[in-house]
Each structure stands twice: as structure tokens, then as C-alpha cells.
Amino acid sequence: MEALTWTGSLGSTLGPVMIIAVAVFVLAVVGNFVAAFATSTQQVTAAGGAVVVPWRWSDKTSFFELAIPAIAVGLVLYALEAFTADPTLSAWLAELGLPGWLNTTITALVFLLMGGFFAYLLQRAPAALFEWLIRWSFIVIVGVIVAFIFFSQFAGYGNAGIVGEMAKQFLPVWLALILTFTLSIIFKRRLGLYGKLFDSVIGMIGFGLVMFWVFTAVFVGIFDLVGTHDPLAQISGLKNQPPGVPMPEGEAGFAHYLLGGDNLARDIFSRMVEGSVIVMMIAPLATLFAFMVGITLGLPAGYYGGRLDTFLSFLANLILAFPVILLFYLLVTPEIIATGLPNYMAMVLFIFPLVFFGVLIHSRYRNQPSKDYLILAIVLVPLLMLYLSVINQQGSPIDFWPLDFFDIPGGILVVFVSVVFVNSPTVFRIVRGLALDIKTRDYVAAAQTRGERPWYIMLWEILPNARGPLIVDFCLRIGYTTILLGTLGFFGLGLPPESPDWGSTINEGRKLLLIYAHPALPPAIALLSLVLGLNLLADGLREESLKD
Amino acid sequence: MGLFILRRLGVMLLTALCLTFIVFWLTNLQPNLEKLAKTQGNARMSDEAVETWLGNRGYTRNVFVKYGEWLGVLPGYVIEGTDGETRGRCANNSTITEDTATFCGVLQGDWGYSTVFRDEVSSILGERGWQTAKLMFFVMLVMVPGALIIGVLAGMKEGSRTDRSLSTVSILSTATPEYVSGVVFIAVFATATFNMQWFKGTATSAMDNITFENFTLPVLTVALYGMGYIARMTRASMTEVMTAQYIRTARLKGVSFRNIVLRHALRNALIAPFTVIMLQFPWLLNGVVIVETLFNYKGFGWTLVQAAGNNDIEMLLGVSVVSVFVVLATQLISDIGYVFLNPRIRIS
Numbered sequence: 065m066e067a068l069t070w071t072g073s074l075g076s077t078l079g080p081v082m083i084i085a086v087a088v089f090v091l092a093v094v095g096n097f098v099a100a101f102a103t104s105t106q107q108v109t110a111a112g113g114a115v116v117v118p119w120r121w122s123d124k125t126s127f128f129e130l131a132i133p134a135i136a137v138g139l140v141l142y143a144l145e146a147f148t149a150d151p152t153l154s155a156w157l158a159e160l161g162l163p164g165w166l167n168t169t170i171t172a173l174v175f176l177l178m179g180g181f182f183a184y185l186l187q188r189a190p191a192a193l194f195e196w197l198i199r200w201s202f203i204v205i206v207g208v209i210v211a212f213i214f215f216s217q218f219a220g221y222g223n224a225g226i227v228g229e230m231a232k233q234f235l236p237v238w239l240a241l242i243l244t245f246t247l248s249i250i251f252k253r254r255l256g257l258y259g260k261l262f263d264s265v266i267g268m269i270g271f272g273l274v275m276f277w278v279f280t281a282v283f284v285g286i287f288d289l290v291g292t293h294d295p296l297a298q299i300s301g302l303k304n305q306p307p308g309v310p311m312p313e314g315e316a317g318f319a320h321y322l323l324g325g326d327n328l329a330r331d332i333f334s335r336m337v338e339g340s341v342i343v344m345m346i347a348p349l350a351t352l353f354a355f356m357v358g359i360t361l362g363l364p365a366g367y368y369g370g371r372l373d374t375f376l377s378f379l380a381n382l383i384l385a386f387p388v389i390l391l392f393y394l395l396v397t398p399e400i401i402a403t404g405l406p407n408y409m410a411m412v413l414f415i416f417p418l419v420f421f422g423v424l425i426h427s428r429y430r431n432q433p434s435k436d437y438l439i440l441a442i443v444l445v446p447l448l449m450l451y452l453s454v455i456n457q458q459g460s461p462i463d464f465w466p467l468d469f470f471d472i473p474g475g476i477l478v479v480f481v482s483v484v485f486v487n488s489p490t491v492f493r494i495v496r497g498l499a500l501d502i503k504t505r506d507y508v509a510a511a512q513t514r515g516e517r518p519w520y521i522m523l524w525e526i527l528p529n530a531r532g533p534l535i536v537d538f539c540l541r542i543g544y545t546t547i548l549l550g551t552l553g554f555f556g557l558g559l560p561p562e563s564p565d566w567g568s569t570i571n572e573g574r575k576l577l578l579i580y581a582h583p584a585l586p587p588a589i590a591l592l593s594l595v596l597g598l599n600l601l602a603d604g605l606r607e608e609s610l611k612d
Numbered sequence: 613m614g615l616f617i618l619r620r621l622g623v624m625l626l627t628a629l630c631l632t633f634i635v636f637w638l639t640n641l642q643p644n645l646e647k648l649a650k651t652q653g654n655a656r657m658s659d660e661a662v663e664t665w666l667g668n669r670g671y672t673r674n675v676f677v678k679y680g681e682w683l684g685v686l687p688g689y690v691i692e693g694t695d696g697e698t699r700g701r702c703a704n705n706s707t708i709t710e711d712t713a714t715f716c717g718v719l720q721g722d723w724g725y726s727t728v729f730r731d732e733v734s735s736i737l738g739e740r741g742w743q744t745a746k747l748m749f750f751v752m753l754v755m756v757p758g759a760l761i762i763g764v765l766a767g768m769k770e771g772s773r774t775d776r777s778l779s780t781v782s783i784l785s786t787a788t789p790e791y792v793s794g795v796v797f798i799a800v801f802a803t804a805t806f807n808m809q810w811f812k813g814t815a816t817s818a819m820d821n822i823t824f825e826n827f828t829l830p831v832l833t834v835a836l837y838g839m840g841y842i843a844r845m846t847r848a849s850m851t852e853v854m855t856a857q858y859i860r861t862a863r864l865k866g867v868s869f870r871n872i873v874l875r876h877a878l879r880n881a882l883i884a885p886f887t888v889i890m891l892q893f894p895w896l897l898n899g900v901v902i903v904e905t906l907f908n909y910k911g912f913g914w915t916l917v918q919a920a921g922n923n924d925i926e927m928l929l930g931v932s933v934v935s936v937f938v939v940l941a942t943q944l945i946s947d948i949g950y951v952f953l954n955p956r957i958r959i960s
Contacts, residue, residue, distance in 0.1 A: 096773050195773065266780070378623070382630055385939045387894060389901045389913075390932060393920035394635065399643035547789040554791045554902065555917070570791055574798075574906060578813045581799035588792040596787040603783060 068308030068320055072225030074215055078208050085204040087144075092197035094140050095186045097133075130180060137186070138179025145175075213238065226308045226322050230333065233290050233322075240279040241272065257535070260608040267604020273597025277590070281344035284337050292318035293331035295338040295564045303329040304580045326569075326583040327576060335564040336586045342565040343594065346476065347545040350483045351538060354545075357416045357484065358491025360423075363522040365492070366499025377496070380489035388486055389551065395482045396557040404461035406478045411455045411462060413484050418447050427520040479558040483548050487541060494537055498530040505529075532609045536602050543598035550591050566591045613951070620947065624940045628933070635932045636679050639925045645671050648923050652727055668693035669705060682724070682929065684717020718933065724926030728918055733930040736915065741934065743819055744900055744911035747834070750827065751896065755835035755842070756889060762839070763846025763885065768873055770851040779847065785840030790902040794833040798906075801829060815909040830907045834899040838892050842885055849884040853877045883953045890946035894939045 071079060145152055151159070153174060157167045216228030217235060224231070231238075245268075252259035261267040283289040293299075301312045302325035309321050323332040365373040383391075395406065421443050429436035454472060456465040472480075502508065503526060511521050552558045553567015554574075561568060566587040573584025638644070648671075649662045657665065666672050670681075670689040680686035681701060688701030699705045702716035704725055716722040723733035766778035800806050802813030812826040853859065854877055862872050901913030908914075912931070919927035 093777055097777070198773070378627075382627055385627055385631060385894070385936055387897050387901070387916075387932075387935045387939070389898055390635075390916060390920065390928075390935065393917070394638045397644075397920075397923075399647055399923070400638065400641065402643040403641050405638075405641075543787065550789060550791060551898075551902070555905070567791075570795055574791075574795055577795065577798050578803055581803045581805040584795045585799055588795045592788055592792050592796075595789070596784060599783045599787045603779075 066222075067310055068222055068229065068322070069225045070308070071212075071227050072219070072223050074212065074219055074224040074228055078212055082205065082208045085201045085208065088197060089201035089205060090140070092194050092201060094136060096194035096198060097136065130183060133183035133186070134176055134180035136179070137183045138175040141178055141182070142175050221319070229320070229322055233292060233333075234280070236283045236287075236289050237276060237279045240283075241275055244275060245272070257605065257609060260611070261601075261604055264604040264607055266600050267608065270597045270600025270602070270604055273593055274601055277340050277594045277597070278344060280337055281340040285341040285344075290337050291334040292322060293334045295330065295335045296562060297331075298329040299325070300329060303327065304576070304583070307582055323586050324582045327572060327580075332583055332586055335569055336566075336590050338564040339566045339569060339587055339590065340594075342559070342563065343546055343549060346480055346483070346549060347542050350480050351487065351542045351545050353413065353417065353484045354487035354491050354541070355534070355538060356420045357413060357488040358495050359527065360416050360420045362492040362495025363499050363526065366496040367503055367518060367522050367526065373496070376492065380492045383485070383489045388548070389555070391486060392482060392552055392555070392557055395485070396478050396552065401478055406481045407455065407457060407462045409485060410477060410481045413481060413488075414451055414454060418444060418451060421447065423519050424523050427517060427523055430517070430520075475559045475563075479549065479552055482552075482558075483545055486548060487545060491537070491541070494533070495530070498533060499526055502526045502529055536606045536609070539598050539602035539605060543595040543602075546591065546595050546598070617944070617948065620944050624944065627940060628936050631936050632929060632933055633679055635929055636682065636925075637675055639923060639928055640671070640675055640678065644923045648727070648925070651922060664694050667691075668695065668697070668699060670699070670701060682717050682926070684715050684719035684722070687714045688716050723930050726919070726924055726927040728922045728924040728927060733926050736927065737912075737930050737934060740910065740912045740915045743909065744904070744913065746822065747830065747900060747904075747909065747911060748896065750831045751834045754831055755839050758835065759839045759842035760846055760882070760885065763843040764850050764873070764878065764881065766843070767847040767850025767854065767881065770854065775847070779844070782840035782843040782847070785836050786844070788836060790833050790837050790899045791906065793836050794829070794903060794906045797829045797833055813907070815907040819910060830903045830909060833906075834896060834903050837899055838895060842888055842892065845888040846881065846885040850877065850881040853881045883950070886953060887946040887950050890942045890949065893942040897935055897938065
């Protein structure tokens with residue numbers, strides 16, 4: 065078997081189109097930025113009606129109006145030259161035997177002048193041109209990517225290179241994504257805030273990135289698809305091998321290590337997709353728990369105020385004043401785990417969902433006892449069983465409950481607890497602020513006059529009206545939790561070292577980073593894309609919820 | 613104003629006391645002490661030997677008493693050990709003499725002795741803290757102007773394409789934690805993988821001699837993560853100012869765009885980012901720990917990791933005191949600064 069190239073023969077056809085499209089896109093974005101300094105007009109609405117005012121940077125052509133664009137365009141040209149020209153201008157000058165300072169000066173001057181010239185031209189171009197160029201080059205880029213993924217599904221093994229083979233491995237994910245997007249776009253008018261997300265490009269990109277990793281985690285974790293090898297299996301001879309390396313003769317299974325082998329000769333690609341399972345298992349759930357804690361404590365703090373508020377706020381600020389890493393180092397060490405402290409913390413933190421649901425239901429159906437007890441029993445009994453099973457760990461200080469259905473691996477529980485612990489004070493502060501704001505509204509006053517109980521007002525009047533900011537923050541916070549999990553892995557805390565989660569793999573890869581760069585990059589980029597997706601999703605949601 | 617600062621100082625002191633006590637308590641839990649005894653004494657000590665070792669050095673007493681000694685409000689222990697030696701806390705576990713002080717805690721300026729670095733905690737903190745201060749200085753130098761420029765440019769014309777592209781850039785930077793950007797930067801700019809070997813992948817040499825080559829990547833890595841957040845706050849505040857009535861009046865009067873931005877809008881738009889920048893310090897501390905580990909730059913964060921990894925109790929306490937102080941002081945400054953900068957609050 066030969067080693068795979070990055071894009072194979074399919075890439076040689078689509079490659080040039082992609083390069084041209086990317087170049088046009090970058091130039092158009094810079095041009096648009098430059099044009100922003102030039103004259104344009106803008107409508108200003110005043111009391112007497114709309115007035116069109118020239119929107120100029122200054123009254124006369126100033127230094128700034130040309131200098132900043134000239135520097136910007138000059139830098140872009142310099143970067144382009146460094147990639148394409150051989151020899152570069154400065155290398156050529158150095159060959160002529162000029163002294164260093166003169167060489168630098170001449171290079172800087174030449175690029176500044178060229179930058180100034182192009183900037184002058186760009187500023188005179190109509191702004192609409194850039195809009196058009198940006199839009200269409202972006203569409204071409206997306207088109208090329210989609211076409212590559214599409215055609216690589218039909219290309220023979222190896223013809224589409226490493227990227228093509230990865231695209232093939234992700235086939236179930238693509239199908240699930242297509243299905244989700246088609247259904248959502250068709251029914252978007254009936255889907256409320258979720259449907260509105262599909263009106264904003266940013267929101268759609270973010271949602272796509274997030275769902276990509278969600279589906280990957282589902283297909284890897286439940287159906288064992290996508291991955292090519294066992295994430296823990298070591299194959300001798302493939303230690304630190306570059307991407308696309310073929311398997312040694314006689315090894316069964318997939319014929320290549322798509323993204324190369326790591327320091328222990330394991331498949332980087334399989335470890336990366338396997339890592340998404342761990343993140344998807346912990347991050348959303350931990351964020352949800354942090355929200356339960358934050359809401360259950362933040363609502364009364366904001367609503368009642370007074371001593372309770374002072375006390376809880378002091379506690380929250382206390383935790384927030386800790387540098388996160390110090391806290392992790394203090395909580396997530398084998399010695400602390402041996403004392404059982406994380407189990408006690410789990411006992412306290414995991415009770416909050418029960419309290420939350422119990423109060424939520426009881427405050428609503430207080431006047432219909434039979435219905436109240438029925439619903440409470442339906443919801444709380446399974447939750448209580450779950451709670452007791454989770455906190456009850458064999459061999460830990462909390463080991464009293466006979467009906468223990470499952471044990472969470474120690475490492476995961478500790479990581480989970482510490483992440484919830486770090487996140488809840490921030491949620492508390494947000495919820496408290498929202499409650500302080502909303503409790504002055506008329507509908508709260510109306511409910512108070514009706515004689516509603518405080519907890520009914522908090523959970524059924526205030527909380528639903530705070531949902532917009534809370535949903536947005538929930539998305540952001542999942543991203544932050546992912547970052548925290550990565551930090552824990554990066555310092556080798558909590559999860560076992562062979563665990564394929566992204567933080568641990570980055571930690572493994574960084575040790576030999578200066579010699580072999582390829583093992584650390586895939587998990588880093590995976591983590592980045594997931595967090596970016598969540599941030600973009602939150603941005604899209606915020607924008608759309610503000611339009612209401 | 614005076615009362616406000618006094619109250620804040622009181623809360624600060626209480627917080628610092630609580631936090632250091634928590635750190636003290638966690639580091640003094642039994643398994644941690646056993647680990648300490650085994651690393652300091654002998655790795656193959658029996659359980660009994662561990663107990664005597666700890667007992668002779670005063671570790672087995674009540675945690676409140678030990679905390680009081682560390683703080684300097686209780687007299688340091690003098691223990692006649694089972695091995696016949698007399699150890700005094702204030703004499704660095706050797707026999708006490710006549711000029712040994714009775715109290716030796718943080719209040720007396722005695723920060724204790726680091727078991728990992730085998731040196732006085734205060735001198736290590738000074739030395740390592742200075743290294744981190746240099747890093748922080750350059751980070752601020754890059755981050756603050758960069759973030760403000762991006763934020764102001766984006767917020768000048770809300771909804772324009774400049775705004776949208778710069779906002780996307782700032783979202784990207786907030787979504788890139790230091791250990792991701794650091795790894796990517798090293799892979800791209802410090803290895804031969806992409807043929808752009810422009811900088812160095814370690815900053816060890818920067819401790820004595822800062823050069824463009826060895827300090828760019830660590831500074832950029834820390835600055836990038838904070839930059840996006842400050843830029844977004846600046847943008848939000850700038851867009852709010854730009855829609856204000858007085859800006860529209862100035863526009864209709866025919867004031868040039870430059871004068872509007874620089875003379876009328878900027879000053880009001882920079883009040884909110886000031887508090888945000890101040891509150892970024894605790895986050896920077898986080899970034900510093902990651903970057904110093906990644907780039908092997910032996911500063912404050914690196915010390916934290918070493919101390920925490922080896923349960924070096926007094927070193928860890930010193931580190932937490934300093935970091936908690938930084939966090940609380942920046943909060944205080946941001947509160948005072950907000951009042952001071954905002955004319956609406958200042959004059960009323």
C-alpha cells in the first residue's frame with residue numbers, strides 16, 4: 065500500500081478552483097475593509113425625515129484615509145509574495161549584498177507604495193463590487209467543499225486522498241446533517257426560536273458545526289461507525305508516522321492511519337472522533353446541572369434580596385475569585401479523590417435538580433393535591449433512584465444504598481463535579497441579575513396581587529421570561545465547559561492519560577510538538593471548531609431573539 | 613466614596629481569609645500530608661513512620677491552629693519530637709534559639725519555606741512573579757490596543773460588513789482557548805511543517821533576554837483569547853454611543869466622521885471596556901498558567917503547577933494569596949474606575 069496524499073487525484077481538479085476562490089475572498093474582505101475608509105453615503109433619520117449625509121472619514125483626504133489601507137494592503141501583498149514568489153524580494157536584495165537595514169527599508173517602501181497604489185484603486189471601486197465578490201467567492205468555496213465531499217463518496221479507495229477518505233468515514237454524519245437541515249428549513253415557520261435560527265447565516269454555520277460533532281459522537285459512541293481503528297490499539301511501526309501512512313503488511317482492518325500515528329502508535333483520526341463522545345457526554349450535561357444549581361439559588365437571591373442574597377453572592381464571589389486552574393489542581397488530584405471530597409460535593413450538587421423539579425411541580429399544582437402528588441411521584445421517584453445510584457459508589461465513603469444500578473468511572477465523576485462547581489456561580493450571578501430586573505415588571509406585581517406564592521412567581525412568572533438570555537448563555541456555557549474540560553486534560557488531571565478526550569490528546573501531542581506537529585493539531589482543531597460552532601450558534605440565537 | 617472603598621476592602625479581606633483557609637484545609641487533608649511525607653522523607657516509609665514524621669513537624673494538629681500559625685496570629689509550634697530533636701516552626705524545623713521569633717506567619721512577613729524549590733517562598737514569588745509581570749506587560753501592550761481598535765472599528769457602523777467580519781474575528785478569538793492557539797501557533801510558526809519557521813517554540817530563553825523571536829508566540833497566545841471578549845464589549849458600547857442623540861446632532865451639523873469618532877464617541881465608549889479589561893486579569897492568570905507550561909517559561913503560573921503537583925503547601929498558599937489579591941484588587945479598581953470615569957455617577 066502506498067501512502068495517501070492529502071486530496072488525491074480529485075484534489076488536483078478541484079484544488080485550483082479552491083485556491084482562486086479563497087484568494088478572491090481574502091482580497092475582497094481586505095478591499096471591503098479598505099473601502100470602509102473611503103467616502104460613502106448613509107441615511108440619517110432626523111425629526112424632519114430622512115437625510116442622506118456623506119459618510120466620510122474626514123473632511124479632506126487625510127493621512128489616515130490612505131495610510132492605514134496602504135499598510136493593510138501592503139501586508140497582504142507581502143504575505144502573498146512570501147507564499148508564491150521565489151526568490152522573494154528581500155531574499156533577492158540580500159543576494160545583491162545590500163546591508164540588512166537598507167534591505168528592510170527598501171522592501172518596506174516597495175510594499176508600502178504598492179499597497180498605497182492598490183488601496184487607492186480599491187477605494188475608488190464601488191462598495192457593491194466587494195459585497196458581490198465576497199458573497200460569490202464564499203458560495204464557490206462552500207460549493208467546492210460540498211462537491212469534494214460528494215464526489216469523494218464515489219471515488220475509488222485512495223483517489224480522493226486523506227480528506228476524501230475522512231469524508232467517506234463521516235458519511236452517516238453528512239446524511240444526518242442533510243436530513244436535519246432539510247426538515248428544519250421546511251418546517252422553520254412552525255418551530256419558534258429554533259426555526260428562526262435558519263434565517264441567519266451565522267446561526268446556521270454554528271448549528272451545522274455543533275450538530276456535526278453531536279452526530280459524530282452519536283455514531284461513534286452508539287453505533288461504532290466513523291472511526292477506522294480502535295482508539296487504544298497500538299500498531300508497531302506507526303509511531304509518530306505522518307498523515308496518510310499505510311498499515312504494515314499483514315495487518316487487518318482499515319488500510320491507512322488517515323491522520324498519522326501518535327507517540328504510542330495509535331490512530332489519531334480514531335482518537336479524535338472518539339474524543340467527541342467524551343465531550344458530548346460531559347459538557348452539555350454538566351452545563352445543565354450548573355444551570356439547575358444556578359437557577360435554584362439565583363432566583364430566590366434576586367427575588368428575596370436581603371441577607372440571603374448577601375450570603376449567596378458572597379459564596380459565589382468566593383468561588384469566582386479562585387483561579388480556575390488552582391481550584392482544579394486542588395480538587396482533581398488522586399489524593400483528594402481518596403478523601404471522598406468529590407463524592408460529597410456530588411451529593412450536594414446533584415440534589416439541586418431534584419429540588420428544582422420538586423418545587424417547580426409543587427408550586428404549580430399546590431391546589432390540586434391528587435394531581436400534585438401523582439406528578440411529583442412520576443418525576444421524583446426515578447430521579448431519586450438515579451440520584452442515589454449516581455452518588456453511591458462502591459469503595460467510596462458514600463456506599464450505603466443497596467439498589468446501586470451503575471457506577472460512574474471515578475475520573476469522569478470528579479471531572480463532572482468540578483466543572484459543575486466552577487460553572488454554577490456564574491450562572492447564579494446571571495440568574496440573580498435577571499430576577500432583579502424582572503421582579504419589577506407589572507406581571508409580577510399582578511401575580512403578587514393575585515396572592516401567588518413566591519416560588520410560583522419565581523419559577524412560573526420570572527423564569528419563563530428570562531429564557532431568552534438563558535438559552536443564549538447555555539450555548540456559550542457549553543462551549544466554555546468544553547474549554548474547561550480541555551484545560552483539565554491539558555494538565556493531565558482527572559481522566560486517565562490514555563483517554564482519547566481532546567484535552568488529554570493535546571497534552572500528549574504537545575510534548576513532542578517541536579518534532580512532530582501532527583498529533584496535537586487534529587484534537588486542537590476539533591475542539592476549536594466545536595467551541596466556535598457553539599459561539600456562533602449563541603450569536604445567531606441572540607440576534608434572532610432580539611428581533612422579536 | 614470613602615465608605616464604599618472601606619466596605620469593599622473589608623469584604624476583600626474576608627474573602628481572602630476564606631479562600632486561603634480553603635486552600636489550607638485542602639492541602640492539609642490526610643492523603644495530601646501522607647504524600648508530602650513520602651516525597652520529603654522516604655518514599656518507602658511505613659504508615660507509622662509517616663505518622664511520626666508528620667507529628668514531629670506539627671502537621672497532625674488541628675487545622676485551625678495550623679492556619680493561625682501560618683497566618684501569624686498564633687505562636688509557632690515548638691515540638692520535642694519522638695526522635696529526640698526539638699523542632700520549632702519559626703526556626704525552619706531546627707532547634708530554637710533565643711532569637712527565634714514567637715510568631716512567624718504571613719502577617720510577620722514570613723511566607724514559609726517551599727519544599728519543592730527548597731527556598732524561601734517570598735523570594736521565589738518575587739523572582740517568578742517578576743517573570744510573569746514581564747509577560748503580562750507585553751500581553752497588555754498587544755491585547756488592549758488591539759481589542760479597542762477592533763471593537764471601535766466594528767462598532768463605528770453597526771451592521772456594516774466591516775462590523776460583521778470583525779465581529780466574526782472576535783468570536784473566533786474567544787472560541788480559541790490558549791492551549792489550542794498555542795499548539796497551532798507552535799505547529800505553524802515554530803516547526804518546519806508549514807515552512808514558516810519564524811519564531812521559537814519555547815520561551816525559556818526569554819527569561820533573561822526577551823527577543824522578538826522567543827516572546828512573540830507566548831504573548832500572542834495569551835493576548836488572543838482575551839482580545840475577542842474585550843473587543844466585543846467595546847463594540848457593544850461603541851454601537852450604543854453611536855446611536856445616541858448627541859452623535860446624530862453632530863452628524864447633522866456636518867461634523868466629519870473622524871471628529872465624531874475621535875472627539876465625541878470614543879471617550880464615552882471606553883468607560884465600559886475599562887471595567888472589562890480590569891476584570892480580565894483573573895482570566896489572564898489562567899492563560900498565563902497554560903502558556904507558561906506550554907512554552908516552558910518559568911514564571912508564576914509554572915510555579916503554581918509545580919507547587920500544586922507536589923503538594924508544596926506553603927508555596928501553594930503563597931501563590932493563592934498573590935492570585936486572590938490580584939483578582940480582588942482588580943475588582944476594586946474596576947469598581948472605583950467605573951465611578952470615577954462615568955461623569956453621570958461622579959457628579960451626582
